[in-house]
């Protein structure tokens with residue numbers, strides 16, 4: 082009985098853990114990933130971080146769903162089940178695929194036909210492929226008949242995209258982060274690449290060591306500060322005060338790029354008038370940065386021969402996130418720091434495929450390639466391609482959909498690979514809204530907090546089990562290949578979507594992602610000259626790509642912007658009241674985010690043994706002096722309370738945190754930080770303010 086082991090084979094794919102999009106080799110033996118190695122991809126050059134290297138044994142975790150589940154007749158939906166997976170599981174029974182799909186589709190059909198299409202909504206996923214995102218939004222738009230389709234982009238860069246579309250006509254990055262190698266100055270604001278884009282951070286460090294000037298603006302310190310020339314630890318929520326003060330200096334001292342402005346940008350006179358009130362001496366108290374330093378940094382940025390701007394959730398996850406991004410875009414345009422090597426605007430995308438899923442139309446106000454649903458010509462083109470009639474009215478966004486569910490206006494949902502019962506703000510409300518739905522279909526790898534409230538749960542496939550393309554933060558479209566098969570009866574997500582579409586009356590026949598990709602290239606001119614065959618051969622092609630054999634364009638907008646007249650627009654951003662000001666009852670600012678080892682709601686990384694061993698518990702970080710003042714020892718339990726909820730975690734001393742600020746990661750089910758967060762939305766991007774709410778911190782007796 083001695084079995085000869087199959088030799089390991091290496092399957093070329095992409096890491097599914099963040100928008101950097103590192104190319105990986107999955108070394109596979111006996112249908113298991115034994116090891117992951119970095120391949121020489123354009124965004125990683127062989128490098129990987131801890132998640133890409135060690136984060137894959139969630140595939141074989143005993144929690145994997147291997148059979149469809151149906152809620153047992155009469156089993157109540159209790160939001161408390163989100164925290165009790167065993168109790169949640171007892172409320173389901175196993176079913177065949179036929180029965181589960183029949184039940185899933187019948188519930189959606191009856192709401193569509195009985196109440197109306199807009200009583201339905203779908204959440205797709207930035208963790209899946211472009212083909213899945215495209216088909217999912219097509220299913221919701223043509224099978225459900227509504228534009229109520231969205232995904233977690235709403236919770237990350239929606240504000241950045243709103244400001245970018247308004248200002249320069251495109252929401253994607255204007256240059257890859259590898260432009261750091263040609264940059265003379267790198268300006269990073271509201272981003273923590275060492276934790277959230279770790280391999281990109283290694284290239285930023287290389288650039289700083291080579292001599293680039295690194296300027297970091299963030300209320301929290303980070304290990305990247307060691308490489309910086311200037312560190313601006315500004316007051317949380319005061320991005321506009323800081324950035325407008327920089328604009329004031331540049332315009333007052335005549336440091337703007339007049340030639341660039343005259344040739345390519347509108348709105349200077351209004352911005353100049355607006356910036357007058359923002360002298361650094363006036364703003365320093367508000368943003369917490371000395372006027373002299375604001376002046377120094379503004380001059381450095383304006384005079385730099387090539388400045389690249391990178392930003393993250395610190396800018397966008399705010400109820401004035403769009404204004405933050407407007408000020409940042411204005412700074413870049415006024416100084417002409419765009420369209421040349423080493424310059425540009427780069428919102429660092431968080432999830433592995435948030436760029437691609439947004440491009441594919443997985444957003445409620447836009448069809449594929451960012452055509453507004455109300456644009457008659459664009460809608461007619463899509464109606465002709467899809468053979469369907471589309472609703473011109475934009476749909477609801479993520480948080481709006483759950484608000485509508487709470488009111489009873491949304492009655493049924495199909496959620497693929499998203500976990501709003503962990504990721505949405507003010508979770509008690511979000512969970513109650515999900516529990517209230519008449520019909521909830523969840524397609525995922527595990528019985529997530531969201532699946533615990535479902536009527537039908539469909540076992541899906543993990544990224545290393547699938548073929549498909551994803552688009553990283555650099556606009557690089559990359560191909561992933563199946564390395565292993567799914568456990569039990571778990572199915573390919575694409576096949577589940579197609580099955581659902583058929584049961585909703587659509588005659589779909591897609592058998593392979595390459596057929597979907599071919600249709601996408603018809604629907605999306607942005608993908609011109611990128612084919613599946615080419616991706617199989619080259620692994621990665623950047624869009625836009627000018628010719629079938631040409632490389633894609635890494636730096637865009639050399640001479641014009643994709644706006645009707647080719648010009649950009651400066652949009653003045655005003656100061657607004659921070660979302661929830663600390664007061665006597667809630668004297669701290671709570672900020673939430675990620676950690677290096679855990680990804681988003683933790684569904685995958687908390688089931689990856691190495692990653693969970695590194696960060697096993699929900700921590701609450703404070704400056705060491707604050708912990709002393711509160712009489713709390715590092716490692717002891719403490720309680721964090723906001724106007725919405727109260728949770729407990731383990732105290733951690735973090736010298737990089739300013740006084741008065743508490744940080745919590747949001748990946749931990751047992752102490753879900755989003756129970757605490759504020760659900761109010763930015764009026765333009767409809768993004769909640771995850772980075773700032775008022776909180777109280779106490780020792781647990």
Ligand code: SF4
Nearest residue numbers: 096098099103130133
């Ligand atoms: Fe994966 Fe991002 Fe780490 Fe690269 S940097 S290995 S894409 S998590």
